[in-house]
Amino acid sequence: MTGGITLIQIPTVHHSFPPPPISATNKPISAASSPPTEIRVCTNRTCRRQGSTEILQVLTGIAPPTISITSCGCLGRCGSGPNLVVLPSETFVSHCASAARAADVMGSVCGVDSVRCKKSLEALAVRKKGEAEMEKGEFVTAEMLLSQAIDLNPIGGLHYIYKSRSVARLAMNKTTAALEDAIEASTIAPKYPEAYVCKGDALMAMEKYEAAADSYSTALELDPSIRRSKSFKARIAKLQEKLATTNC
Numbered sequence: 001m002t003g004g005i006t007l008i009q010i011p012t013v014h015h016s017f018p019p020p021p022i023s024a025t026n027k028p029i030s031a032a033s034s035p036p037t038e039i040r041v042c043t044n045r046t047c048r049r050q051g052s053t054e055i056l057q058v059l060t061g062i063a064p065p066t067i068s069i070t071s072c073g074c075l076g077r078c079g080s081g082p083n084l085v086v087l088p089s090e091t092f093v094s095h096c097a098s099a100a101r102a103a104d105v106m107g108s109v110c111g112v113d114s115v116r117c118k119k120s121l122e123a124l125a126v127r128k129k130g131e132a133e134m135e136k137g138e139f140v141t142a143e144m145l146l147s148q149a150i151d152l153n154p155i156g157g158l159h160y161i162y163k164s165r166s167v168a169r170l171a172m173n174k175t176t177a178a179l180e181d182a183i184e185a186s187t188i189a190p191k192y193p194e195a196y197v198c199k200g201d202a203l204m205a206m207e208k209y210e211a212a213a214d215s216y217s218t219a220l221e222l223d224p225s226i227r228r229s230k231s232f233k234a235r236i237a238k239l240q241e242k243l244a245t246t247n248c
Contacts, residue, residue, distance in 0.1 A: 038087040039063070039109070040072040041096075047074075051097055052082035058102045059084075061127070062120040064110065064156030065189035103155075110155050120154035127161050134168055142168040159189035166198040170205060178202040193223040200235065209242045 041047075041056040060069045075083045080094040086109060093105055099121055107117035130145030146165040150158065166181035179202035185195035200215035216235060219226060226232045 037066070038068040038070060039084055039105070040070050040075075040087065041084045042073065042075045042077075042081060043071040044074040044078075046078045047081035047083055050081045052084075054099070055082050055084070055096055055102045058099045058121075058124065059106060061124040061160070062103060062106055062155050062157050065159060065192065067106075067109065067156070106155055112155055116153070116155060119152045120157070123149040123152040123154035123161070124157060126152065127157070127164065130161075130168070131164055134164065134171075139168045139171045143172065159185040159192050159195060162188065163192070163194050163198050166202065170198070170202055173205075175202055175205045179206070191222055193219040193226060196222070197226075197232070197235070200239075204235075204239065204242070207242075209239060209246060212239055213243070 039059055041052055041059065043052050043056060056069065056071055063069050072085075075085055075092065077083045077092065077094055082096045084093050084096055084105070085091065086093065086105075096102055096105060100117075103117040103121050104114065106120070107114065126145050126149040130142045130149065133139075133142040133145060143165060146161055146168060149161045150165070162181045162185035166178045166185065169175075169181060170178035179199065182195055182199035182202055185192060186199060189195060196215045196219035200212040200219065203209075203212035203215060216232075216239065220232075
């Protein structure tokens, strides 16, 4: 869209990953088989008490965009949790109770070695530190930490890191670098709406308002729920004001 946008009420022990027992519905994970598209983590009461919410967060943070991480109800294996299932192979994994175990599962799914798994966890931890620095307004430190996370070359989650570094760089008035990071995030994960929001923010700072409108529109198409966000509404109001002034 051009010319405007409509706001619709708008640590250092190595953990190996032993294969789960094989049964009719419990198949081994193999990098040679068809790549799975989804990992479902049980967040029902028993598994949640055993730490499945944290495992869900870890898997979400290190997954490549080609693999969907979702929560689900009971998988029928109470007492051996946290439990998860890899689809479409229907591979069940029990006792996934640590970040290292979760990373090994992701490594097996993606066909990467244990070293890369460990670096993925390191990158996730460094990213979180960088984002914490951003919340404190320490953008120089945040940029440095997020760059370190990128250099660790994790299995996945790079689109989150580039998005966060884009925010940090824009706050430092590094508009071109912020735009480049936002574009990189959207290239890695084309269906990640926040990448397009960041791209729109950078374009706004560069006074490229019609291009910003297009980027915000893409974000809205990918996630219509953001129309209810106060921050997104504020972005659109500012954009409409700028477009009206420009077109006068």
